[in-house]
Amino acid sequence: MNPLFSPIKLKGLTLNNRIVVPPMDQYSAQDGLPGNWHVMHYGNLAASGAGLLIVEATAVEAPGRISPQDMGLWNDAQEAAHKHMIDTIRSYSATPLGIQLGHAGRKGSTARPWEGGKPLPADGAGWEICAPSALPYAPGHQTPAELTTADIARLTRSFVASAQRAVRAGYNCIELHAAHGYLMHEFLSPLSNVRADAYGGSLKNRMRFPLEVLEAVLAAVPANYPVGVRVSGTDFVDQGWNVQECATFAQALEKAGAAYVHVSGGGLAPEQRINLAPGYQVGLAAAVRASVTSLPVIAVGLITEPELAASIVVSGQADMVAIGRAMMYDPRWAWHAAAALGQTIAAPSQYLRCKPHNVKDLFA
Template sequence: MSHLFNPITLGKLHLENRIVIAPMCQYSAEQGRATAWHRIHLGHLALSGAGLLIIEAAAVEAQGRITPQDLGIWNDDTEQALADVLKDVRSYSAMPIGIQLAHAGRKASTDVPWRGGGFLQPEQGGWQTSAPSALPFNESDGTPQALTLARIEEIKQAFIDAAIRADRLGLDLIEVHAAHGYLLHQFLSPLANQRDDQYGGSLENRMRLTLEVFREVRRVTPADKPVGVRISATDWVEGGWDIAQSIALSQALGKEGCSYIHVSSGGLSPAQQIAVGPNYQVPFAAAIKDAVDIPVIAVGLITDAEQAETLLANQQTDMVALARGMLYDPRWPWHAAARLGEKVRAPEQYWRSEPHEVKGLFKS
């Protein structure tokens, strides 16, 4: 059996292969509620044959949305809308489905990417943002309010409530979003966090909120349900968050019962200098994998089957995640299985599409 199609377990969740569909914001919700777009989007991804599908970042409170069109999971309406979508998706797919819980912090209140993604003032439909410190992401953005200890407690409770809703929806996995310059990452990085209380200064203090949020989400989630964390391994800015600190955080999360670490990078500062290329983030995943005893997911321009297979064979990662590549080729796992001589799960309605040269590719 190939490494890519070798099963793996996260906690007690069995995955048929090591292909993960990473969370991808769609900016297509209505007041946080999933729409017909999510039914179409998640539906076709759930037929792809991947081992795991993680739903896009879902805001734990309305102020935590990146854009006004972000998916949410903060009240009964947003929970029910997602339940309706999941009911249809699950009617035709047994693929495990997780969700990413998020708060955008100072990167909230922006327009959708296809309209430039600029900061939205309140009169444009935006809102007052918040952050560890009163430091905007871009100089042209509105200045965020530095979070009081009381507001930090409210946000922690919002993560708890969202995790309870995610469990009630029957989702198979929860991922805490501490990457890409959003709120938890802002607390981690000294570039965004200039607090002088228990949440700022030392590495221990800057990690505190991420560990507290994880601990609380883990506490209210059934023990047999995996809870992982996505991190940015480096800010790609001198003096910012880096791989050494990421290893320390990953080790601390492992001690708290974290099921996996999903390793990305960047997003905290517009000054970042990223050397983008195939596997450009894999060395970070490999370094963390060497330092922890829990599974690691690598992501970042992993685009073909042999590439993914090599990363797993070389023990640089335990799983590979695709995002944009999966949007471009929603049947990527089918094609990977064909290239590696493996079988992949596909709906019976599509079995007749099996090419002659790979007969026997599909399984139900």
């Protein structure tokens, strides 16, 4: 069996293969509620054959949204809507479903990408935003309010409450969003965190908030329930968060009981310089994996070809691979990867007859 198609355990959850559909924001919710678009979108991806499907970044409070159309999980109506979506998907797919819980921090209150993505003023269509320090993301963006220690404690409770809602709604795992320049990442990076208290300065202090959230969430969910963390391996900016610091953070996540670490990159500052190429962030995942003992690592970053995905797992650079944009472009990517690599994969009974005649033993 090709290792890409071998099972893996994330605490109490067993995945059938190492292919992960990562969170990809849809900016299509109303009042934070997942709707028909989400049922269709995630239902389609749940038939992909991937080992795990992680639902998009979902805010733990209204001011934590990126855009007004972000999904949320801070009230009963949202919890019920998530449960309805999950129950609908569950009626035909056994694919494990995770959810990414996050807070936009200083990158909140913006328009949707296809509407320009510009910052929305607090006195207009937007809202007041917050961050570890009163530093705007970029010129023209709001200057965020600096969080007090009381605010930090309140936000930790918000993450816990949303995590408990996620469990009740039926999600199989939770991913905490500490990447791409959003709130937890803002605490981690010295470019966005210039605090002088216990949450700023040293690496230990900058890691404090995300670790407190992880520990509080783990204490609030059932034993052996998987809670992973998405990280940016680097800011791609000089003097910013780097892969060495990320590796230390991963070691702390492992010690705290995280189920996995999902290694991406960038997003914190518009000054970032990234050289895009196939697998351009895999080296970050490999460095993190080399620093931990047994914490599973997910690699991501322009992984589009089955052979590249398989080589990442075979070579030990990561334990799983996340196929994002390529999966949206081709929602049957995992089927095609199985066919290319001579593997067997699960598919809905309704689709079994679509197998090409020249491909043997594709569907389980």
